[in-house]
Amino acid sequence: MQILLENSSVAGIDQFDVYRQHGGYASVEKMLTMAPNDIVEAVKKSGLRGRGGAGFSTGMKWSFLDQKSGKPKYLVCNADEGEPGTFKDRYFMERLPHRLIEGLIVSSYALGVNTAYIYVRGELSWIITQLEDAIAEAKSHGFLGSKILGSEFSLEIYVHPGAGAYICGEESALLESLEGKRGYPRIKPPFPAIAGLYGCPTVVNNVETLAAVPWIVMHGGEAYAAIGIGKSTGTKLISACGNIRKPGVYEIALGLPVEEFIYSDSYCGGLLEGRTLKALIAGGSSVPILPAHLATTTAAGEPRLMTYESLFEGGFESGTMLGSGGFIVLDDKACIVRNTWNFARFYHHESCGQCSPCREGTGWLEKVLERIEHGHGRTEDIDLLVEIAKKIEGKTICAFGDAAAWPIASAIRHFRDEFIEHVSLAKDHV
């Protein structure tokens, strides 16, 4: 099922004329026949959930936006995408920049916003150019700027390059950065819906979330809700990587069995010949790792599905999360300790340093993992890692702390033997 990537392989689809010939910007024409609140209602009905990682209801988030403050309101598109293993937004923007612009126009109309920003990872310089070109084209054809298609609705979209800090993907750090300040997450409440950019009501949404809105406007919330299973409606972009035959970005209808996604030739194409599945990180580096037997089947023996609910089945003991859709497959040759150390290095490097459990804890985790991986570990180090992770989780200003702790706690929960083996090998060499 292709809702987002439909037409993505058409030559020249990143150009206005080709995009328009394939039905592009039709939702902007349709929106002008609708009341803004009808679009909010359609998005609510669709069951669309934020694709940036947390999976919060988009319609609900939109209805929290303070419409009575009298201040300007802003829509900010989060295109920072720094999560290791996640590369769906850049893939999407490279191919379909106009679809994102269209999503921003209809979403801004729904929210009563006249100024929107795309905060995009600065390294993606060619995408920044593509987005700016798409904005200029949409403007020259009357779909953007003052009095869109002769209506009373006006919108300006600005592209803002970030400087490549992972923490600037966290929405409040992103807003600080957009204001020209250091990317420090804010203490919440207040939430952006009340006091966001420049202290004004703001909605922050992921690229993929906003890109789904034109389809919902054209086909209705019910049609979107009919795709998927339960509270996991619609389609999801999954960036698949690791030890698989066909890495890439796939659009799936939510509810696809994990097993099918890994082994079917339509998706990952299975593992390399002779290799077996060892572990799965289903939603980017921040989510708990699962061993092979829990990756495709829940602890209750049910097939594991690509939905928010099924992946979390078993909670933190035996489940994980869909997160940002960064799907990392590890085969029997992969070293879990090395992989965990690698993530710990990343989180230590990227901590903004505002809160001590995260600032100090991530450094400590990295140090202990480094010595285990390099043959200097002690038996007590394994429980020490668990203790440090516990002292970070839930005790920080933003969810980065949890993101740093979960991969380590889950790696030890499911692969303790491998950590013990590293430590005992180290002793053998003394």
Ligand SMILES: Cc1cc2nc3c(=O)[nH]c(=O)nc-3n(C[C@H](O)[C@H](O)[C@H](O)COP(=O)(O)O)c2cc1C
């Ligand atoms: C450390 C950290 C990094 C994040 N990075 C991103 C990111 O790169 N892109 C993104 O859309 N959301 C990211 N998020 C989630 C955002 O804070 C926010 O929830 C999201 O942009 C909201 O959009 P959505 O409701 O459409 O998902 C991050 C969160 C944390 C805690």
Ligand code: SF4
């Ligand atoms: S949890 Fe880490 S990244 Fe988030 S505010 Fe605290 S120190 Fe910064």
